[in-house]
Amino acid sequence: MRIENSFIPVRGVGEKTERRLWEAGVTHWDEFDGSVVGETLADRIDAFIEEGQRHLDRGDVSPFAEKLPAASRWRLYENVREETCFLDIETTGLDASCNDVTTVSLHRGGETKTFVKGRDLTADRLGRELESSALLVTFNGQRFDVPFLETCYDLDVSVPHVDLMYPCKKLGLDGGLKQIERDVGIDRELDDLSGRDAVRLWHEYERGDESALETLVEYNRADTRNMEPLMDVVADRLHERVFEAARPSE
Known part of the structure; x- marks a missing residue:
C-alpha cells in the first residue's frame, strides 16, 4: 500500500470514510472525483491531493507522518523503501x-x-x-x-x-x-x-x-x-x- 491510496490524513476523513471511498472504487488519489463525499470534504481532499503530490515529488513523507496515527504510519514505507x-x-x-x-x-x-x-x-x-x-x-x-x-x-x-x-x-x-x-x-x-x-x-x-x-x-x-x-x-x-x-x- 502506498500513500497515494490513503485519505485518512485529510481532516474529517476517518477509517470509515476512507473505507467507503475504497469500496466505491476510489482506491487511489487519481480516482477521486468528489462524488462519494460532501462538497466541503471533497474540497479538502482535492487540496490534500494537490499538496500531497508535491511532497511526494520531492520524496518528503513527513507531512503524512504527522497526520497519520502511529498504527497507520506503515503506509509510508512502500514510497520510500x-x-x-x-x-x-x-x-x-x-x-x-x-x-x-x-x-x-x-x-x-x-x-x-x-x-x-x-x-x-x-x-x-x-x-x-x-x-x-x-x-x-x-x-x-x-x-x-x-x-x-x-x-x-x-x-x-x-x-x-x-x-x-x-x-x-x-x-x-x-x-x-x-x-x-x-x-x-x-x-x-x-x-x-x-x-x-x-x-x-x-x-x-x-x-x-x-x-x-x-x-x-x-x-x-x-x-x-x-x-x-x-x-x-x-x-x-x-x-x-x-x-x-x-x-x-x-
Missing part, C-alpha cells in the same frame, strides 16, 4: 539521564553500520545518517531509542518515524521484538541473548574483553537487520487486511 533507515540502540540502563548509549546500529539499502561509544558514536555522525534517511523504523523506539538519543546526544530526531510495535499490535502480534520474530518465522543469530546481556557485554568490554564488544555489536546489528523483514511482513499483512479487503472485487 530504499531510503528507510532501521535503527536500534544498546544502553547501560533504562534512564537516559544517568545511563549511556553504547552502540547504535543502522540498516539502510542493504548495508548495516554500527557506531560504538568512545570510538565513532557521535552526535554529528548520527545526525548525518538520520538526515540522509526518508523514514526511520524502530521497535519501541518512540518511547525508548529516539528519546534516549535525543537526550544523550542533544539531537532533534525529526525524520518521519514508524515504531513497529504499534502496527504489530494492530495485527495481534504482542511481546518483544524477538518473540514477534519467532511468531512470524524470522530467524536470528544470538537468539539466547537479551538486553541484560547487552549491558553485561559492554561492562566486560570496558574491563578489556574485545570479544565481548564483538558479540554486543553483532547482537545490536541483528536487532536492526531483522526489522527490515519484519517491516515487510507487517506491511504486507496490513495491506491485505486494511486495503485489499475493502477494494471492490473485479
Whole structure:
C-alpha cells in the first residue's frame, strides 16, 4: 500500500470514510472525483491531493507522518523503501539521564553500520545518517531509542518515524521484538541473548574483553537487520487486511 491510496490524513476523513471511498472504487488519489463525499470534504481532499503530490515529488513523507496515527504510519514505507533507515540502540540502563548509549546500529539499502561509544558514536555522525534517511523504523523506539538519543546526544530526531510495535499490535502480534520474530518465522543469530546481556557485554568490554564488544555489536546489528523483514511482513499483512479487503472485487 502506498500513500497515494490513503485519505485518512485529510481532516474529517476517518477509517470509515476512507473505507467507503475504497469500496466505491476510489482506491487511489487519481480516482477521486468528489462524488462519494460532501462538497466541503471533497474540497479538502482535492487540496490534500494537490499538496500531497508535491511532497511526494520531492520524496518528503513527513507531512503524512504527522497526520497519520502511529498504527497507520506503515503506509509510508512502500514510497520510500530504499531510503528507510532501521535503527536500534544498546544502553547501560533504562534512564537516559544517568545511563549511556553504547552502540547504535543502522540498516539502510542493504548495508548495516554500527557506531560504538568512545570510538565513532557521535552526535554529528548520527545526525548525518538520520538526515540522509526518508523514514526511520524502530521497535519501541518512540518511547525508548529516539528519546534516549535525543537526550544523550542533544539531537532533534525529526525524520518521519514508524515504531513497529504499534502496527504489530494492530495485527495481534504482542511481546518483544524477538518473540514477534519467532511468531512470524524470522530467524536470528544470538537468539539466547537479551538486553541484560547487552549491558553485561559492554561492562566486560570496558574491563578489556574485545570479544565481548564483538558479540554486543553483532547482537545490536541483528536487532536492526531483522526489522527490515519484519517491516515487510507487517506491511504486507496490513495491506491485505486494511486495503485489499475493502477494494471492490473485479
